[in-house]
Amino acid sequence: MRSVIAVAHRGDPYRVRENTLASIRSALARGADAVEIDVRLTWDGVPVLLHDDTLRRLWRIDRPLSALSLAEVRSLTGPEGVPTLSEALLASDPYRVMIDLRGATEESVRTVVGTVRECEAADRVFYCSSAPAMLLVRAADPAAEISLTWTTLAPPRPVLVDALAPRWLNYRFGLVSRALTERVHRDGLLVSAWTADTRRTMRRLIDDGVDAITTNRVDTLTSVLTGART
Template identity: 75%
Template sequence: GVPTLREALLAVGAHRVMVDLPGSTDASVRKIVGTVRECGAGERAYYCASADAMLRVRAADPAAEIALTWTTLAPPRPELLAAVKPRWLNYRFGLVSRELTDRAHRDGLLVSAWTADTKRTMRRLIERGVDSITTNRIDTLHRLLANSPGRGGS
């Protein structure tokens, strides 16, 4: 079956976890953030979703690490960034360019891309400087990173 959030957080041990919150409500965010805290996972969990959801997370946990999901090439407004205080901008993989990652990095933000499931797309994202790739093909990404120059490979 599908594990509960508590079961999943306990199962992954010290590994980092992204908690995706599409369709969240004030009540669900409070419950999820509370569960993360109760499991002692606050330092290794980070949250992603739209601006509304991430504003809820920020209200529930001022110290939360946030990956603001952004679906356009126009950068988020400075006022939104100031309110959400994301560490990451989280983009659909097709939007990511070298210029986009360079701009985000200049602004002090990390860039994550979702959901890249082909080796070609993963390679392109790595070349474009992303900091994180969300994938259903962890084995493919692991092999690609292991064989990439400057990333532990040849």
């Protein structure tokens, strides 16, 4: 039977603070096939896991990440706080990791791709974001696996597809239908859907033929997938 990849959104955020090592480990323990993480650079150029551009929402510290060194981030968030990308890749090994490049620039993308190479994780990492960020990834790594985040029903232009050579199109779940997945599959690409958190939505996406589902409730998704296979 066709397999659907369960992608844990920022780890296991309903149980453990998102984008932390504990959250990654919790998601993998609950059956995730892959973990999606958000990566930004500190002031001194170290890739770390953080969705927002400040520490305010998660850590109640109203400081921009871009103005903080890694040492300052450590002192503000503690030993179990914001992890580096290198630490996250080690904690997730040997599972797949989807890196969402937040606030991507040419410098940040080169740094992230370089870190992935240094950690010998290129074979299990894939990148997701909008077309401008993915073009930067393709320039930094001609062999990178790309999941192009696409926010309209109209397909990406052929010239963009040719430039990016993505493996995936990554859609918000509300856009996905059987007709859409069939069209994308005919074009030789895979379909990823985000962020589905109810059993009803998960089942619909499975029926629509998606290849991966990103969720905040990976234990629920694995339960639904197990039921779908029986």
